[in-house]
Amino acid sequence: MSFMPPDFAPASSEIFMLIMVCVVMLADLTVGQNRRYVTYLLTQATLFGCAVLTFSSFSNEVVLTFSGMFVDDTLADTLKLMTYGTVSAVLIYSHTYITDRGMLRGEFFSLILFATLGMMVMISASHFLTLYLGLEILSLSLYALVALRRDSAASTEAAMKFFVLGALASGFLLYGMSMIYGATGSLQVTEVAKAIQNGVNAKEVLVVGLVFIVAGISFKLSAAPFHMWAPDVYQGAPTAVTLFIGSAPKFAAFGFVMRLLIEGLEQMASDWQGMLVILAVMSMAIGNIAAIAQTNIKRMLAYSTISHMGFLLLGFISADANGYSSALFYVIAYVLMTLGTFAMIMLLCRNGFEAENISDFKGLSKRNAWYAFITLLLMFSLAGIPPMIGFYGKLAVLQAVVNAGFVWLAVVAVLFSLIGAFYYLRIIKFMYFDEPETNEPILPNNDVKILLGANGLAILILGIFPQALMGISLYAIQNSM
Numbered sequence: 001m002s003f004m005p006p007d008f009a010p011a012s013s014e015i016f017m018l019i020m021v022c023v024v025m026l027a028d029l030t031v032g033q034n035r036r037y038v039t040y041l042l043t044q045a046t047l048f049g050c051a052v053l054t055f056s057s058f059s060n061e062v063v064l065t066f067s068g069m070f071v072d073d074t075l076a077d078t079l080k081l082m083t084y085g086t087v088s089a090v091l092i093y094s095h096t097y098i099t100d101r102g103m104l105r106g107e108f109f110s111l112i113l114f115a116t117l118g119m120m121v122m123i124s125a126s127h128f129l130t131l132y133l134g135l136e137i138l139s140l141s142l143y144a145l146v147a148l149r150r151d152s153a154a155s156t157e158a159a160m161k162f163f164v165l166g167a168l169a170s171g172f173l174l175y176g177m178s179m180i181y182g183a184t185g186s187l188q189v190t191e192v193a194k195a196i197q198n199g200v201n202a203k204e205v206l207v208v209g210l211v212f213i214v215a216g217i218s219f220k221l222s223a224a225p226f227h228m229w230a231p232d233v234y235q236g237a238p239t240a241v242t243l244f245i246g247s248a249p250k251f252a253a254f255g256f257v258m259r260l261l262i263e264g265l266e267q268m269a270s271d272w273q274g275m276l277v278i279l280a281v282m283s284m285a286i287g288n289i290a291a292i293a294q295t296n297i298k299r300m301l302a303y304s305t306i307s308h309m310g311f312l313l314l315g316f317i318s319a320d321a322n323g324y325s326s327a328l329f330y331v332i333a334y335v336l337m338t339l340g341t342f343a344m345i346m347l348l349c350r351n352g353f354e355a356e357n358i359s360d361f362k363g364l365s366k367r368n369a370w371y372a373f374i375t376l377l378l379m380f381s382l383a384g385i386p387p388m389i390g391f392y393g394k395l396a397v398l399q400a401v402v403n404a405g406f407v408w409l410a411v412v413a414v415l416f417s418l419i420g421a422f423y424y425l426r427i428i429k430f431m432y433f434d435e436p437e438t439n440e441p442i443l444p445n446n447d448v449k450i451l452l453g454a455n456g457l458a459i460l461i462l463g464i465f466p467q468a469l470m471g472i473s474l475y476a477i478q479n480s481m
Contacts, residue, residue: 010057014117014120020113023042024113027039047116054080054081055077070126079251083248091109092448093240093342118136123251128188143166144159158232162233196267221312222309227287231290246305247342280310284310285416288420297345314400321478324477329396339455340374341375347444347448374452381459394413
C-alpha cells in the first residue's frame with residue numbers, strides 16, 4: 001500500500017501563517033521593549049503574505065486535499081481575504097491603545113495570529129474534525145486575549161465566563177457531530193450530505209444531532225438564547241480585544257454555518273429553518289430591547305451584535321443562493337460598521353481613561369466635527385437608515401426572507417429594527433446637542449486618520465452603490481455550492 005502525499009498548495013496560506021506565528025514569537029524575544037514595533041510590523045507582513053498566497057491561488061475550481069478534510073474554493077478565498085484585511089485594520093486601530101496600556105507585547109500579536117489561523121481553518125474545513133480543530137484554535141486564542149490584562153478583575157471574570165460557556169458550546173457541537181456520524185457513518189461534509197440525500201434509517205438521531213449543532217453554532221454567533229457571554233465579554237475585555245472579537249470571527253462563523261448547515265445538512269433545511277426562525281426572532285427581540293437600558297457603550301454594542309446576528313440568520317432561513325449571498329453581504333457590512341464604531345471608542349480613550357460610557361460621546365461635534373460625522377454615518381448604518389450600507393444589508397436579507405414566503409418574519413424584523421434605532425440615535429443626540437465633558441483634542445496617528453476616514457466613507461459609498469459588493473457575494477456563493 002503506497003502513501004500518497006497530500007497537495008499542500010491549497011493550504012499554503014495556513015502553513016505560512018503557522019510558520020510566521022513562530023517567527024513572530026521568536027522575534028519578540030530578541031527585540032527590546034523599545035523596539036516592539038518590529039513585532040507589529042512582522043504581524044502586518046504576515047497578514048499581507050497570507051493575502052498574496054490566497055490571492056495567487058484564487059480560482060473557480062473546488063480543490064480538496066488532506067483526504068478531503070480541507071477545501072479551497074471561491075467562498076474560502078473570499079472570506080480569507082476579508083479576514084486578513086479586517087485583522088490588519090484591527091491592529092492599526094489598536095496600536096495606540098495597546099501601547100498606552102502596556103499590551104504591546106508578543107503575546108498579543110501571537111494570539112491574534114493564532115486566532116486568525118483558526119478562522120482560516122474553519123473557513124476551509126470540509127470535515128467535522130477540521131471544523132472543530134479550527135473552532136478550538138480560535139476559541140482558545142480568544143479566551144487568552146480576553147484575559148490578557150491580568151491586573152484587571154473585569155477582564156479575568158469575563159475570560160472565565162467566556163471559557164466556561166465556550167466549553168459548553170463546544171460540547172454541544174461535538175455531541176451533535178457524533179450523532180450525525182452515528183446516523184450517516186461519515187464525518188466528511190460532502191459524504192454526510194450524500195448519505196442524507198440517499199436516506200438514512202435513524203432520522204430521529206439526525207434531528208437530535210442537528211439540534212445540538214444549531215445550539216453550538218448559535219453560541220459562536222452570539223444569537224439568543226445562547227448570547228449570555230457577549231455583554232460581559234464585550235464589557236470586560238480590553239477595547240482592542242473587543243474590536244477583534246466583534247469583527248473578524250464573524251467571517252469564520254459565516255463560513256462555519258455554510259460548511260456545516262448548507263453544504264452538509266442542506267437536505268434537512270425543513271428541520272433547521274424552524275430553529276433559525278426562533279433564534280432570529282429571539283435575537284432581534286432580546287438584542288434591541290435590552291440595548292435600550294444600557295449606559296455602557298461596549299455592553300450596548302454587544303446587545304446590538306445579538307440583534308444583528310438575528311438579521312444575519314434571516315439570510316440562511318431562505319435556504320437558497322440569493323439568501324446566502326445576502327447574508328454574506330450583511331456580514332461584510334456588519335464588520336465594516338463594527339470596525340469603525342470601536343475605532344471611534346478607542347479614539348476617545350486616553351492613557352488612564354477608558355471611554356466606555358455613552359455619555360463620553362457628549363459634544364463630540366464641538367470637539368471634532370469630522371469624527372462626529374463619521375460616527376453619525378456609523379450609527380445611521382447600524383440603525384439601517386438609508387443610504388448607508390446597513391440599510392441595504394437589511395433590505396437584502398428581508399427580500400430573501402419574503403421571497404422564501406416568510407412575510408410575517410420580515411414584518412417582525414422591521415418592527416424590531418425600528419425599536420433598535422432608538423439607542424443609535426441617542427448617541428447622535430449626545431454628539432450634536434449636548435455639551436462636551438472635556439475639551440481635550442482628539443489626535444490620532446496618521447494611519448488611523450486615513451483608515452477611519454476610508455472606513456466611514458466606505459459605509460456611505462457602498463450603501464449608495466452596493467451592486468459590486470453584492471455581485472462579489474453572489475459570485476462567491478454560486479461558485480462554491
